[in-house]
Amino acid sequence: MKMYDLIIIGGGPIGIACGLEAQKKGLDYLIIEKGPIVNSLFHYPSNMQFFSSSEKLEIDEIPFISKEAKPKRDEALEYYRRIVTSNKLAIHLFEKVARVEKQAEIFIIETDKNTYNALNTVVATGFYDLPNKLNVPGEELPKVSHYYDNPHFYASQKLAVVGASNSAVDAALECWRKGSEVSLIIRGPEVGHRVKYWVRPDIINRIDEGSITAYYDTTVKKIRNEELVLNGPKGEITIENDFVLALTGYRPNFDFLEAMGIKLSNDDKRLPQYNPDTMESNVNGLYLAGVICGGMETHKWFIENSRIHAKIIVQAILQRQSIQSDT
Incomplete structure (x- = not known):
């Protein structure tokens, strides 16, 4: 050989x-x-x-x-x-x-x-x-993905993006601009500081104006077919949801x-x-x-x-x- x-x-x-x-x-x-x-x-x-x-x-x-x-x-x-x-x-x-x-x-x-x-x-x-898994019930559902490609797929859908890094922020902004109703689930108190410097102000402005809903200090507790259960500062909440992009690294x-x-x-x-x-x-x-x-x-x-x-x-x-x- x-x-x-x-x-x-x-x-x-x-x-x-x-x-x-x-x-x-x-x-x-x-x-x-x-x-x-x-x-x-x-x-x-x-x-x-x-x-x-x-x-x-x-x-x-x-x-x-x-x-x-x-x-x-x-x-x-x-x-x-x-x-x-x-x-x-x-x-x-x-x-x-x-x-x-x-x-x-x-x-x-x-x-x-x-x-x-x-x-x-x-x-x-x-x-x-x-991918770093969420390790929550429902993560195996077809609606959940740990990889993101193109925003067209999520147009006119209620999309939850989990994460606060570059990949999560890029996906949230792109999908919102293509007509998704975007929720951003962030484990910490703010958008990550390693996010690209020309993108971070954009996502913060979209959150501040209400175009994208951000849930800070929040984690995913359970994923269901048509909703998402979250744990946040005010306890457990449930939001309507069609797709989940778990971009947690x-x-x-x-x-x-x-x-x-x-x-x-x-x-x-x-x-x-x-x-x-x-x-x-x-x-x-x-x-x-x-x-x-x-x-x-x-x-x-x-x-x-x-x-x-x-x-x-x-x-x-x-x-x-x-x-x-x-x-």
């Missing part, structure tokens, strides 16, 4: 950056992605605009030209797709990694299609696959990390153990890249501040190879 120098799990922007760097340095590598190129970005809302400007989303100093200073989702899809295709990166799409096991000094990577051997492995899987696949032997902190942050100088985890030859490094602190790492991980990891691999060849 072929032996790869490096297998990269995850074909998002940081996984692509790792592939580019490995290719430049002459490593025999493979990127494995369970969906299309930049699968997570593909599943972002269709009208989403990034918080970062285009130059901060660039990888390997390849220019990202967008119509506005802050690009939209489709522009990002075009940018990263062109990088993959024009550089002829070695990438297997629609192939899901099921298990990673280290035997002696070799990593055995099993997918739903094949088995691979590698001397080193990078995990760059992001965090968008597992997402988390990494910690079971997947632990199955590989990666140690996580015992607190709520679930921070994976790694050396920031090399990005190598507590498992020799197993590296972490991108947002996965932040555990539950999914706001800590972005494309703009984690794209450097690719150079760090490949340099660490090359240094180890050099040492081994000298011994």
Whole structure:
């Protein structure tokens, strides 16, 4: 069986950056992605605009030209797709990694299609696959979704958006502008301060004028077919409801990390153990890249501040190879 120098799990922007760097340095590598190129970005809302400007989303100093200073989702899809295709990166799409096991000094990577051997492995899987559940009765109803795509679906409907971050606020505003009767359910006392600075005043003004109804210091107690039961400062209330967008954030696949032997902190942050100088985890030859490094602190790492991980990891691999060849 072929032996790869490096297998990269995850074909998002940081996984692509790792592939580019490995290719430049002459490593025999493979990127494995369970969906299309930049699968997570593909599943972002269709009208989403990034918080970062285009130059901060660039990888390997390849220019990202967008119509506005802050690009939209489709522009990002075009940018990263062109990088993959024009550089002829070695990438297997629609192939899901099921298990990673280290035997002696070799990593055995099993997918739903094949088995691979590698001397080193990078995990760059992001965090968008597992939503933070409300864990309330009725959450399994078809009317509930943890992902948002397009406001047209919710036109002329009573929509409850749960959350106070960028995704929740964007959805609330877009759906209201397309004719939804929007209620915003916020666990804290106000709209989140990490909401995009040009969007936060908009949502606050819509709430203040009564266009969008906000329930502060409120949680969802129960979801029913035609209504929503809430717990708020004045106790339990019931509101009419057709659909629920539970946009309460997402988390990494910690079971997947632990199955590989990666140690996580015992607190709520679930921070994976790694050396920031090399990005190598507590498992020799197993590296972490991108947002996965932040555990539950999914706001800590972005494309703009984690794209450097690719150079760090490949340099660490090359240094180890050099040492081994000298011994």
